[in-house]
Amino acid sequence: MHLAYPAVLSALLFCTGLYGVLARRNAILVLMSVELMLNAVNLNLVAFDVWLSRAAEETLHSGQALTLFTIAIAAAEIGIGLAIVLAVHRNRGTADIDKLRDTAERHDSDGPDHDALAAERSDEDQKAEATA
């Protein structure tokens, strides 16, 4: 098999995931796009491992071992990521990453949740004063 087939498919899948990460607004859709990018990397690792295991005299099968590690790390990542998204949704009532702008530098806030954020920020300030 020509090596360009899996390599090109991997590059296209990676760029699809890149578009999804940049263009999506829901946090869970962003996590799905991250999974696409990780799978593109896995396909590259497997293809190059199969190629190099034939070309080299002796192989460690490092590509397939790293693929298994990547799959396990992706499983851990999706668990932690979903826990974070659910915690944010429980505290804020939304999972849109465009609305989570608390640490953004801005002087004029025109969002619809400005009042809630401001009240919460003052609460945070008072709590910080109280515990200090």
Next chain:
Amino acid sequence: MILAASSATYLATGHTTGAAAQTHGFLSPTGVEIAFLLVGLVTFGAALVTVTTKQLVHAALWLVVTLGGLAVEYLLLTAEFIAWVQVLIYVGSVVVLLLFGLMLTRAPIGRSPDADSGNRWAALAVAVAAAAALVWVVVDAFRTTWIDLDGPAAGSTEATGASLFQNWVLPFEALSVLLLAALVGAIVLSRKAKAESSSPPVNAPATTKSSRTITESSGNAGRSEQEGAR
């Protein structure tokens, strides 16, 4: 256009570098290559639908098609153990977790018009530029490289297990510790915030101030629960 340009350069330089390529045949693909190409088209199309559809649950279901297509590609590359691990972990658990996440965040059934953010055209430009650069570099670099798929499978369960437990034992054990840490972290993150805030702070200087903190924080938690119910 890039493919055409690279194939033109290939034909131009083919007399010098194509000695090893003549045994394979550049424009006569084998059956495995045709199958890989067809499954790859399905996989790429499903990935495109995953990142562009407006219906959130449909995105998760198209992700199943993408991951299953990748498992078939692993089988075509004779990496059978990776293929079944892919089916078990990705299709079996990750997509189910994503569907649970969509359900718990009250994703709307049907089309949601605000699934894409405002900078999608900039994202499209970045993605197309990255795809063009990567495909050009990859095709140009591995123009005369073939994978030899004959003989015993390179990624059979026996070969993968032997290499994993002979050469990769220490990273494997470290990975189990990482999974334990991720499990504990997910449990800590998904505990109720009220249970954490009702415990008094450790370094509270006075009782009055700490009680004020408790009332404020419990009121904060109640309001956030109201927002969550809304």
